[in-house]
Amino acid sequence: MNSNNRTLVWDLPTRLFHWLLALAVIGLVVTGKVGGNLIDWHGRIGLVVAGLIVFRLVWGVLGSTYARFATFFPTPGRIAAYLRGEWRGLGHNPLGALSVFALIGVLTVQLLTGLVANDDIAFAGPLHDLVGRDFSNLATSWHRLAVNVLIVLVVLHLAAIMFYAHVKKDNLVKPMVRGWKEGGGEPARGGGLVALLVALALAAAAVYAASGAWLPEPPPPPPAVTTPAW
Amino acid sequence: MKNKLMLALLATALTATAHAQVKTEDAIKWRQSAYATMGWSMARIKANVEGTYNKDEVIKAANVIQAIANSGMGALYVPGSDKGKGWVDTRVKPELFTDGAKVGKIAGDFNQAANELAKVAATGDAGAVKNAFGKLGGTCKSCHDDYRNK
Numbered sequence: 001m002n003s004n005n006r007t008l009v010w011d012l013p014t015r016l017f018h019w020l021l022a023l024a025v026i027g028l029v030v031t032g033k034v035g036g037n038l039i040d041w042h043g044r045i046g047l048v049v050a051g052l053i054v055f056r057l058v059w060g061v062l063g064s065t066y067a068r069f070a071t072f073f074p075t076p077g078r079i080a081a082y083l084r085g086e087w088r089g090l091g092h093n094p095l096g097a098l099s100v101f102a103l104i105g106v107l108t109v110q111l112l113t114g115l116v117a118n119d120d121i122a123f124a125g126p127l128h129d130l131v132g133r134d135f136s137n138l139a140t141s142w143h144r145l146a147v148n149v150l151i152v153l154v155v156l157h158l159a160a161i162m163f164y165a166h167v168k169k170d171n172l173v174k175p176m177v178r179g180w181k182e183g184g185g186e187p188a189r190g191g192g193l194v195a196l197l198v199a200l201a202l203a204a205a206a207v208y209a210a211s212g213a214w215l216p217e218p219p220p221p222p223p224a225v226t227t228p229a230w
Numbered sequence: 231m232k233n234k235l236m237l238a239l240l241a242t243a244l245t246a247t248a249h250a251q252v253k254t255e256d257a258i259k260w261r262q263s264a265y266a267t268m269g270w271s272m273a274r275i276k277a278n279v280e281g282t283y284n285k286d287e288v289i290k291a292a293n294v295i296q297a298i299a300n301s302g303m304g305a306l307y308v309p310g311s312d313k314g315k316g317w318v319d320t321r322v323k324p325e326l327f328t329d330g331a332k333v334g335k336i337a338g339d340f341n342q343a344a345n346e347l348a349k350v351a352a353t354g355d356a357g358a359v360k361n362a363f364g365k366l367g368g369t370c371k372s373c374h375d376d377y378r379n380k
């Protein structure tokens with residue numbers, strides 16, 4: 001095989017984002033379902049996801065060609081063309097793009113509700129104190145319902161990849177690992193170092209915001225002498 | 231003899247009514263209060279496990295949970311209390327009243343975990359407490375997952 005046949009589709013940041021997100025989602029579903037002391041890890045991994053999502057949103061504007069939302073935004077025209085078999089392109093096809101936006105959307109809901117959720121046992125999201133308990137309980141129920149939507153989307157995502165591999169003989173996993181596809185086409189361009197630094201800085205800011213570290217310190221507990229000893 | 235019999239009958243009648251008299255609203259209030267009190271104790275233990283460990287605080291909190299766990303809270307799930315309002319509208323699922331054996335298993339695991347936590351709390355071993363605390367939290371969660379509305 002000749003390296004001239006390789007076309008860069010997924011830049012390294014996009015690939016790292018993808019696999020880290022996959023790991024994080026597995027970790028979140030497991031720690032969320034198991035509970036116990038693992039719920040603390042659930043909170044930590046959730047903060048990582050805050051960074052990942054914001055990174056991806058920025059990278060969808062500043063990243064390289066096929067990572068950009070504008071490149072693959074699933075307009076009705078593009079979807080129709082795809083369904084007629086007339087879509088030619090690299091990167092996400094219009095249906096895959098729908099899956100991308102749906103996944104990011106549900107994850108965002110999951111993230112925002114999680115940040116203010118509580119388990120009534122021994123854990124509350126870092127931004128819990130910003131909303132009342134009633135709203136926190138409501139958000140918790142959304143959190144628990146929306147995760148089912150997420151799981152369905154992930155299953156569809158995996159099923160589509162299997163379909164492409166076995167029926168359309170197009171392995172989508174390898175490009176997401178190695179970055180390139182065999183065959184010609186426009187290689188991905190853009191998404192340089194500056195763009196990367198901007199995206200990373202905004203992702204870090206998101207983690208900081210989600211962590212609640214900026215919330216005013218809770219008033220120090222009153223010294224023990226002010227509460228009765230019994 | 232006759233008096234004794236009367237007394238016994240009266241006593242039976244009284245206990246029977248004492249049971250029947252747990253009003254739905256009270257039953258729901260009491261169980262909600264008991265759970266909220268356990269919530270307080272869990273938060274207290276967690277603060278100790280994560281911050282400076284105070285053996286006495288943890289013992290107090292663990293004993294509260296143990297006492298509630300062994301109080302026979304099942305008595306507060308009187309028939310008909312699958313709906314109604316205590317401090318707030320009840321969140322119990324009707325299945326809790328019909329799943330007999332499965333609920334019993336969860337409640338038993340919960341009791342055991344609460345006893346274990348109280349036992350290790352008495353030793354003051356922070357690591358063991360953290361472990362037992364996580365296990366107990368898991369039993370709270372398994373009941374909430376199945377028998378409490380989201």
Ligand code: HEM
Pocket residue numbers: 025028029030031032033042043044045046047049107110111113114115116117118119123124125126140143144147150371375
């Ligand atoms: C962003 C991706 C996230 C995913 C995929 C996720 C997933 C889950 C899952 C699967 C559960 C178990 C629900 C069930 O028992 O059916 C759960 C519970 C929970 N999650 Fe998340 N979570 C995410 C983010 C977060 C974040 C950022 C926080 C807070 C820092 C959080 C806080 C909680 C809490 C408090 C519960 C317990 C709810 C309960 O037991 O009632 N989650 N999550």
